[in-house]
Amino acid sequence: MKRIILTVITAMLLGGNLAWADDSEDAIAAYNHKDYATALKIWRQLATEGNAPAQAYIGMLHAQGQGVPQDYTTAAQWFEKAAAQGYAAAQFTLGVLYANGNGVPQNYVKARQWVEKAAIQGNAPAQYNLAQMYARGEGVPQDYVKARQWYKQAAANGDAEAQVLLGVMYLGGYGVPQDYMRAYMWYSLAAASTGDQQTHAADGQDRAARRMAPAQIAEAQRFTRQCQTKQFKGC
Known part of the structure; x- marks a missing residue:
């Protein structure tokens, strides 16, 4: 679960439901100003009332020190x-802890179970990492077909790394029939994103293009536009 450690805090701060009471907004403001004591005090009160996001934020503070x-x-x-x-962000993060053996005994089966719960709820980092677990056989039998299914879910949620890996799968025929046009499409979608995957995506796009005739490249470009227009449905 390579990318996971870096995505935990992002999942917590950006992927969580922040539409709670004004107190929670005060806690987030305090956190952003590095006033962790005030943030913790507010979140503790909310947590005692059963507020799941507050409980997760307290977990985050302890994980980060x-x-x-x-x-x-x-x-x-x-x-x-x-x-x-x-709470999906907490489910994903708990899966991370089990995968890495942080605070709990390392257990890939439990890691997969918690990550899958978050993935089913649409958490893109969880979907990506669940795909990785299926691709590598961590906590589940290795299954490239299921890996592709979860990469597609993450890709549809805008995960550029999942889009790149779909390009890899179609280019090499891993778990799918080899399809250079589909590979080109997924690489193109990732290349259009803003992030650290642009270079990898552009390189993959070039590799796919070298295996295609000009008419096939034009068709792949049409696939790409259709996929964007349909918001990844049927891609």
Whole structure:
């Protein structure tokens, strides 16, 4: 689960439901100003009322050692409280902890179970990492077909790395029939994103293009436009 550590905090801060009470907005403002003690105080009060996002944020503080000593065991306990209420960002993060053995015994089966719960709810980092687990056989039998299915879900949610890996799968025929036009399409979609995948995507796009006739490239470009217009449905 390579990319996971870097995506945990992003998933928490950007992927979570921030539409709670004014108190939560005060906590987020305090956190952004590095006033972790104030943020923790507010989140603790919300957490005692059963607020799952607040429970997850407390877990984040403990995992990062912000305002409290770094303690993955305590972090895992808070993430589990939020995850048990169905909070996708916490489910994904708890899966991360199980995958890496932080605060809990390393267990890829439990990691996959929690990551899958978040993926089913549409959490793109979880969808990407679940695809990785299927591709590598971590916590599940290796299954390129299921890996492709979850990469497609993540790709449809705008995950450029998933789009690149779909290009890889179609270019090499991993879990799918080899299809240079589909490979070109997925690489093109990733190349159009703003992020660290642009160079990889452009290189893949060139590799696919070298295996295609001009008419096929034109058709692949049409596929790409259609996919964007249909918001990834049927891609």
